[in-house]
Amino acid sequence: MCSRIARKTKQEFCKEDTVWERWVRKVFVGTAGRSATYTGRLHSVDTEGVAGRLLVALPLFTQDHAHHLSQLLGADVGDHIFLLAITSTDFLDFLPLVHFPLLNQATVAHIKGERVMLWEFYQAGPDGERRHNYMGGWPLRGQSHQALKATLKEDVVSRRTNLTGLHIRCLTLKYSPFLLVQELDDGTLRLSGWMGDLWQEVQSRTNFTYNCVYPEDGNWGKLQNEGGADGGGGGTWNGMIGELVAGLADVIVAPMDHTFQRSTVVDFCFGFTSLRYKLVLRRPTSQSYMWTNYTREFEAEVWVVIALFLIGVAFLVFCTTRFSPSETHVVTLGEALLMTLGSFCRQSTSLNVSSGAARAVMSIIYLTTTLLFVYYTCFLISNLTVSSVSPPFTSLQGVYDDGTYDLGYMKSTSINEVFQFAQDGIYRLVWQHLVEPAYAYLPRDDATGIERALAERYVHLIDETNFLTEYADHCDLLMLPNAYHVTPTTFAVSKGSPLRRVLNHHLTQLRETGIFMKYWHKWLPKQAHCPSRKVLTACTLTNVMTAFLQLLGFSVLAFTILAVEIYISRKHKVK
Structure with a gap:
C-alpha cells in the first residue's frame, strides 16, 4: 500500500501488485476518472481547488x-469527499x-479472496x-467498481432511514391550520395540523423520538439590538430562533418564515x-358613516370643486x-348664488334673463x-336602502x-x-409613520390583533390561511384582497445540522407521493358562511340622523337670523 499522499491519474499508480491493489486502481480509473487521492495514511485533506468530488482510499x-x-x-471535509476504507481482515x-x-x-470495501463486499x-x-x-458483493475481476460508482452517485440520506435511538x-x-398543539396530562405536547x-x-x-416544548418567551424569533440591516454587528435572538441558536433545541416544528x-x-x-x-x-x-351619509357621495376634493363651480357661475x-x-x-350676486345653489338641489327660479350670454x-x-x-341621488338612494358598505380603503396605500x-x-x-428594512416606497412610509411610533404596542399574537381590529380603528396584517381557519365565520371582519408579504415557510434546524438533509429527503418523498395534499385537504380552511349583506332594508334613524340634524341646525340658524333682523328693524324704528 502506498505510504505517502499522492495524486494519481489513469497513467500513474502505486507499484504494488496484489489482487486488491489492482482492484483499487481499477476503482480509481472507473470512478474518479480525472483524478483522485490514494493514500495509506492521511491526517488532513486539503479540499481547496479540488474540481468535482474527491475519492480518498485508505487502509x-x-x-x-x-x-x-x-x-x-x-473532520468537516464537506460533501465532495468520499472515503473508501479497504480491508481484507476481520474489520x-x-x-x-x-x-x-x-x-x-x-464505504468499507471488504476484500475476501476473489470477492469484494461493500458496506456502509x-x-x-x-x-x-x-x-x-450491505451494498452487495461482486467478483474482484468483475464490475464491482461500477457498483461503487453507483453508490457514490446516490445521496446517502436515502439509505439512512432507520433513526432508532435518535x-x-x-x-x-400554535398557528392554525399549520400547527396545532395539545397539552397532555404528562406535560408533553402532541402536534397536529398540516x-x-x-x-x-x-x-x-424513521423511528426517532422527540419532545416538543414552547419557547420560554413565546416569540417566533427576532434579532434584538441588531447592529445592521443584514443582521451583522452583534445582537441576540429571542423566541424559537434564539433558543435554537443557543443549542437548547435541534429543530423548530412550526411554520417558520424564511428571512x-x-x-x-x-x-x-x-x-x-x-x-x-x-x-x-x-x-x-351603516353606523360607520352615520355622520357622512350625505357627504361621502363625493370625495372632499370634488366638494371643493363643486363649491368653486357654484361661486364661479354665480359670478358669471x-x-x-x-x-x-x-x-x-x-x-x-346674492340672487345669483341662491339661484345656483337651488339649481344644484333641482329647484326652479323666478329670475328672467333675456341676453344670449346670460x-x-x-x-x-x-x-x-x-x-x-x-350621481349624488343614485349613490344616496343605494346607500340608504341597500345594506352593503364599502371599506374606507382597499390597499396599504x-x-x-x-x-x-x-x-x-x-x-x-x-x-x-x-x-423595517424597506429603503423607500409605501412600506418605508408605513414603518416610519404608523408602525415604528407604536412598535411597543404591537400585538403579541394574532388573536390580540384581531380583538383590536374589532374594537378600534385598527388594521391587522395576518396570514390569509390562518385568518380563514380561525376567523372566517366572524362576519364583522373584512379581509382586503391584496397580499403584501408572501414568504416561504417550513421547519428550521440548527446551522449545519444533518437533520436538514434528512427532513428534506422525507418531505420531498411525502410531496411526490401525494401525502402533502392528502393532509392539506384534511386541514383546508372551510368556506365562510356569512350571510349576504347586499339586501334591501328599511332606512333606520342612523341613516337619516344627519339630515335631521342639518334641518335642526338650519332651523336654529334661521330663527337666529330672524331675531337679529327684528332687533335691527325695531332699532331703526326707534330712531
Missing part, C-alpha cells in the same frame, strides 16, 4: 488505521473505535447504535408552502346681467347640476392616506423585516 487493517478513519469522519473488531456520523460518506455504517446520534447497510428536541408554537401531521409522518418512517436575518444563524428545510399576509379590519356598517350670471346691453334686469351661462348651470344631482387607522402585526415575525 483498515489495524487499530491505528481505525483511529485515522475516525479522525477523517469527524468488525476495529469498528467500536470509529464513530460513523449520520450522513458520513464512507452510520449512527443516528453520538451514542446511538451502529447500523449497517432523540430530537423541538420547539413549537405541518404537525407531516412531522408525525416523518417520525413514523435573510434568520438564514444567517439557522438552516431552513425547503419551503413547502407560503404564507400570504393580508390586511384585516372591522367590516364597515351677475356679470352677464350687469353688463349685457340687452338685459333688462340686473341679478345681484342664457348660455344658465344652460351651463342646468347641465352641470343635473349630472351632479343624478389607502391605510396610509386615510390617516385615521393604526396598523400592526404580530411581533417577532418576518413581516417586521419587510417594513
Whole structure:
C-alpha cells in the first residue's frame, strides 16, 4: 500500500501488485476518472481547488488505521469527499473505535479472496447504535467498481432511514391550520395540523423520538439590538430562533418564515408552502358613516370643486346681467348664488334673463347640476336602502392616506423585516409613520390583533390561511384582497445540522407521493358562511340622523337670523 499522499491519474499508480491493489486502481480509473487521492495514511485533506468530488482510499487493517478513519469522519471535509476504507481482515473488531456520523460518506470495501463486499455504517446520534447497510458483493475481476460508482452517485440520506435511538428536541408554537398543539396530562405536547401531521409522518418512517416544548418567551424569533440591516454587528435572538441558536433545541416544528436575518444563524428545510399576509379590519356598517351619509357621495376634493363651480357661475350670471346691453334686469350676486345653489338641489327660479350670454351661462348651470344631482341621488338612494358598505380603503396605500387607522402585526415575525428594512416606497412610509411610533404596542399574537381590529380603528396584517381557519365565520371582519408579504415557510434546524438533509429527503418523498395534499385537504380552511349583506332594508334613524340634524341646525340658524333682523328693524324704528 502506498505510504505517502499522492495524486494519481489513469497513467500513474502505486507499484504494488496484489489482487486488491489492482482492484483499487481499477476503482480509481472507473470512478474518479480525472483524478483522485490514494493514500495509506492521511491526517488532513486539503479540499481547496479540488474540481468535482474527491475519492480518498485508505487502509483498515489495524487499530491505528481505525483511529485515522475516525479522525477523517469527524473532520468537516464537506460533501465532495468520499472515503473508501479497504480491508481484507476481520474489520468488525476495529469498528467500536470509529464513530460513523449520520450522513458520513464512507464505504468499507471488504476484500475476501476473489470477492469484494461493500458496506456502509452510520449512527443516528453520538451514542446511538451502529447500523449497517450491505451494498452487495461482486467478483474482484468483475464490475464491482461500477457498483461503487453507483453508490457514490446516490445521496446517502436515502439509505439512512432507520433513526432508532435518535432523540430530537423541538420547539413549537400554535398557528392554525399549520400547527396545532395539545397539552397532555404528562406535560408533553402532541402536534397536529398540516405541518404537525407531516412531522408525525416523518417520525413514523424513521423511528426517532422527540419532545416538543414552547419557547420560554413565546416569540417566533427576532434579532434584538441588531447592529445592521443584514443582521451583522452583534445582537441576540429571542423566541424559537434564539433558543435554537443557543443549542437548547435541534429543530423548530412550526411554520417558520424564511428571512435573510434568520438564514444567517439557522438552516431552513425547503419551503413547502407560503404564507400570504393580508390586511384585516372591522367590516364597515351603516353606523360607520352615520355622520357622512350625505357627504361621502363625493370625495372632499370634488366638494371643493363643486363649491368653486357654484361661486364661479354665480359670478358669471351677475356679470352677464350687469353688463349685457340687452338685459333688462340686473341679478345681484346674492340672487345669483341662491339661484345656483337651488339649481344644484333641482329647484326652479323666478329670475328672467333675456341676453344670449346670460342664457348660455344658465344652460351651463342646468347641465352641470343635473349630472351632479343624478350621481349624488343614485349613490344616496343605494346607500340608504341597500345594506352593503364599502371599506374606507382597499390597499396599504389607502391605510396610509386615510390617516385615521393604526396598523400592526404580530411581533417577532418576518413581516417586521419587510417594513423595517424597506429603503423607500409605501412600506418605508408605513414603518416610519404608523408602525415604528407604536412598535411597543404591537400585538403579541394574532388573536390580540384581531380583538383590536374589532374594537378600534385598527388594521391587522395576518396570514390569509390562518385568518380563514380561525376567523372566517366572524362576519364583522373584512379581509382586503391584496397580499403584501408572501414568504416561504417550513421547519428550521440548527446551522449545519444533518437533520436538514434528512427532513428534506422525507418531505420531498411525502410531496411526490401525494401525502402533502392528502393532509392539506384534511386541514383546508372551510368556506365562510356569512350571510349576504347586499339586501334591501328599511332606512333606520342612523341613516337619516344627519339630515335631521342639518334641518335642526338650519332651523336654529334661521330663527337666529330672524331675531337679529327684528332687533335691527325695531332699532331703526326707534330712531
